Amino acid sequence: MNLARFPRRRYTAGPTPLEPLPRFSQALGGPNVYIKRDDLLGLTGGGNKTRKLEFLVADALAHGADTLITCGGMQSNHCRLTLAAAVKEGLSCWLVLSEPTPGAYRPDAGGNIFLFHLLGAERIKIVPDGVDWPSELETVAAEATAAGRKPYIIPMGGSNAVGALGYVACAAEIMGQCFEQGLSLDRIVLAGGSAGTLAGTLLGLQSHHFDVPVTAISVVNSNEELLENAVKIAAASAAHLGVDVEIGPDAVACFDEYVGPGYGLPTPEMVAAVKLLARTEGILLDPTYTGKAMAGLIDLARRGVIGTDENVLFLHTGGAPSLYASTRLFAEP
Ligand SMILES: Cc1ncc(COP(=O)(O)O)c(C=O)c1O
Structure with a gap:
């Protein structure tokens, strides 16, 4: 496997920290939780999309594009970071x-909506939930072409064969850091949305024969849908990379019971998880993805699914800017 043959822009100076969370682990009574600080990646506010965008934007530039077109929910971290990459x-x-x-959608709202305006998005189109995203993006791209632009479509979450390369690279980074630190991981826990992060991580781990089980906490889909999407993206990315690696359904344990009432809707366990990490380690999670993923980790630890003596790596995929649109959720002490 040779990742270096793919065009890549660099938006982060070096590896993100991989460090222990001793006070958080103590508060849980085990396991030994470590964190991969992908919330500290480059571009405005950091987060997992920065890794995907390194490959996606390089591909857009290689195709001579002048306009990036993408989509997401109202408080999309992916849209914030795609816009930030475009600005850069x-x-x-x-x-x-x-x-x-x-x-x-209120243009004067806080969090990522505030940042869409501050960063100067050229055009924002609002559509209802449930729209057919691929055809909506094609329609907008056709409008851009008609306006004399050279559009490049980045799918929801940057989750395709090219974007997933960012997490193939991250898996290699984690492997190197664990070796440097003499850390033998028992598990990696991450949030699963559009599944590109999960797909790339699984592909990267397996390609490097780095044998660490992955636990994915879904924030939107059923276990079956999350798995199906991850397997599909991983297969496309493996073909793009030219590696003969197949991700099977046994490669990951998915948990969809922490979604709660729906995507982006708060749960008391998410609020408790965000507060616990903030108050033990001074690290901010977000309400939609990492807060729910950490709520899952905490519950799985309390239920004994994750053993108290395990070394668990929590992949912090970012999102904290959206906290500032939900401050009322955290008002109670
Ligand atoms: C902060 C954060 N974490 C996790 C995810 C999920 O990543 P993926 O869509 O690759 O599954 C997202 C996606 O938007 C995100 O913004």
Whole structure:
């Protein structure tokens, strides 16, 4: 496998820290939790999309694009980071955002919506939840072409064969850091949304014969859907990479019971998890992805699914800017 043959822009100076969380682990009574600080990746506010965008934006530039087009929910971290990458590269960025109910998107809202405006998104189109994303993105790209632009479509979450390479690279980074630190991991826990992070991580681990089980906490889909999406993206990415690696359904344990009432809707366990990490380690999670993933880790530890003596790596995929749109959730002491 030779990742270096793919065009890549660099948005982070070096590896993100991989460090222990001693006070958090003590508060749980075990396991030994470590964290991979991908919330500290480059571009505005950091987070997992930065790794995917290194490959996606390089591909867009190689295709001569001048306008990035992507989509997400109203408080999309992926849209924030795609826009930030566009700003850095001198490209335009058009965003398509979905709102759960008509009028729910308010341009004066906080969090990522504030940042869409501050970073100067050239165009923001609001559509209802449940829209057919691929055809919506094609429609917007056709409008861009008609306006004389050279658009490049980045799918939801940057989750395709190219974007997943970011997490193939991350798996190699984790392997190197564990070796340096003499750390033998028993498990990696991460949040699963559009599944590109999961797919790339699984592909990277398996390609390097780095034998660490992955636990994915779904924040939106059923276990079956998350797994199916991850397997599909991993297969496409393996073909793109030219590696003969097949990710089977046994490669990952998925848990969908921490989604709660729905994507982006809070749960008391998410609020408790965000507060616990903030108050033991001074690290911010987010309400939609990492807060729910950490709620899953905590519950699985309490139920004994994760053993008290395990070394568990929590992949912090970012998202904290959206906390500032949900401050009321955390108002109680
Ligand atoms: C903070 C954060 N964590 C995790 C995810 C999930 O990553 P993926 O969509 O690759 O499954 C996202 C996706 O938007 C995210 O913004």
